Amino acid sequence: MGDITEVTGMIISAMPVGEFDRRVVIITKERGKISAFAKGARRPNSPLMGITRAFVFGTFEVYEGRTSYNIRQANITQYFEGVITDLDAVCYACYFAEIADYYTRENADASEAINLLYASLSALIKPSLPDELIRYVYELRMIAINGECPDFFTCHHCGKEEEIDTYAAMDSGVYCADCHQLAKDGVRLSKSAVYTIQYILTAPIGKLFTFTVSDEVLAELRMVMNRLCIRTFDKVMKSKEMLP
Numbered sequence: 001m002g003d004i005t006e007v008t009g010m011i012i013s014a015m016p017v018g019e020f021d022r023r024v025v026i027i028t029k030e031r032g033k034i035s036a037f038a039k040g041a042r043r044p045n046s047p048l049m050g051i052t053r054a055f056v057f058g059t060f061e062v063y064e065g066r067t068s069y070n071i072r073q074a075n076i077t078q079y080f081e082g083v084i085t086d087l088d089a090v091c092y093a094c095y096f097a098e099i100a101d102y103y104t105r106e107n108a109d110a111s112e113a114i115n116l117l118y119a120s121l122s123a124l125i126k127p128s129l130p131d132e133l134i135r136y137v138y139e140l141r142m143i144a145i146n147g148e149c150p151d152f153f154t155c156h157h158c159g160k161e162e163e164i165d166t167y168a169a170m171d172s173g174v175y176c177a178d179c180h181q182l183a184k185d186g187v188r189l190s191k192s193a194v195y196t197i198q199y200i201l202t203a204p205i206g207k208l209f210t211f212t213v214s215d216e217v218l219a220e221l222r223m224v225m226n227r228l229c230i231r232t233f234d235k236v237m238k239s240k241e242m243l244p
Contacts, residue, residue, distance in 0.1 A: 001091065003063060004072060007031055009114055010057040012097035016042060022052050024071070025101065026060060029111045033104040035067035036062055047073065055080045055093055057118060078118070082125035089124040092131050094239040096120050096138050102235065103146050112145045115205045123209035131244070136221045137208055139229060140200050148232050150174070150195050157182050164194050169227040187227065193220035 009028035017023045027033050029154070041048035051058070051145075058076035063072045083089045100117050104110045120138045123129050145150045154161050156173035159216045162169040166180035167187045168171075168184040189197075196213055 004061050005030075005063065006059055006061050007034070008059050009110070009194065011052065011054055012117075013227045014054050020046075022048075023068075024052050025052075027100055027104050027110050027114050027117070028060075029109075029114055031044060032106045032108040032110045033101070034062070034069050034106055036060070036071050037065070038207055038238060041071075051076045053084075054097065055121060056082055080121050080125075083121055086124070088131060088244050089128075091239070091242040091244065092124055092135060093121055095135070095237060095243060098237050098239045099139070099142055099233075102233065102237070103142060110206070113142065116141055116145065116208075119205050119208060126209070128212065129209060130218065133213060133218060135243070136218075136225045137200050139225050140197065141205070143206065143228065143232055144201050145160070149201065150228070152194070152201060155179055165189055165191075167224050167227075167229055172231070185225050185227075187220075189220055189224070190217065193217050196221065197224065 007028035007030045009026045011024045011026050014022055014024045020040050020042045022038045024036050024038060025033060026036060038048045038052040040046045041052045048071060052071060056076045057078040058074055060074045061072040070242050083093050096117055100113055103111055116138065120134055122136045122177060124131060150172040152174055155164065155176040156168065156171050157175060157179040160176045163177040164174045165188060166175040166183050167189055168175060168183035168185055170185045171183065175186065180186055196217055200208065
C-alpha cells in the first residue's frame with residue numbers, strides 16, 4: 001500500500017467493476033479530478049457501500065495504485081438525499097456532473113468547480129428555485145470559471161458599458177443600443193436579463209442561488225445559454241437529453 005493521502009471533494013460518477021468493486025471519479029480540491037477504486041464496495045457489509053456513490057461530498061483517504069487511486073475510507077458530510085430521491089433533480093445533477101467532468105483535470109485546481117457544483121446541488125433541493133434557472137446559472141458560471149465566457153459587460157463595437165441590450169454569439173460578446181444593428185446574429189435582451197447575467201458572473205458562489213426571475217427573463221436566459229453552450233462545448237452532453 002502506498003502513502004495515504006486525504007482529499008476533499010465530491011464523487012461525480014460511480015460504476016461497478018468486476019463482481020464486488022466500484023470505480024468512482026472524484027473532483028477534489030487538492031488533486032483535481034481523480035479516478036479511484038473502492039475494493040469490495042458492492043459487498044453487502046462493506047463500509048464503502050453507501051459512501052462511494054455519485055453526489056456524496058466529504059473527505060476521502062486514498063492511496064496510489066499502479067493506474068489509479070484506491071479508497072481506504074471516507075468521511076461523508078453531505079449525501080444530497082434530497083437530490084437522489086427526486087428524479088428531475090437527479091437528471092440535472094447528472095448534467096452538472098458531466099460538465100464538471102468535461103472541464104476538470106487531474107492535478108489542476110478544482111476548488112471553484114467543486115464549490116459551484118456543491119451550491120448547485122444544494123439549490124436543486126430548494127422548491128422555490130426553478131431547476132431550469134439553476135441550470136443556466138451553473139452553465140454560465142462554470143464556463144466563466146474556465147475562462148471561456150464572452151464579455152457581457154462592454155459593447156463589442158464601441159466599448160460602452162451602458163445600455164447593453166444585445167447578445168451576439170458569433171462575436172462572443174454584447175452590443176449597446178447604439179451599435180446593436182451591427183450584430184449579425186443578435187439576441188435582444190431586457191435590462192433585467194442583462195443585470196441577471198452580470199450578477200451570475202460576479203456574485204460570490206454562496207450568493208448565486210438567492211434570487212429568482214420572471215418567465216420572460218428565464219426565456220431570455222434560455223436563448224443566450226443555448227447559443228453559448230453550442231459554441232463553447234465541443235462534445236454533446238449525453239445527460240442533457242434526460243433533462244425535463
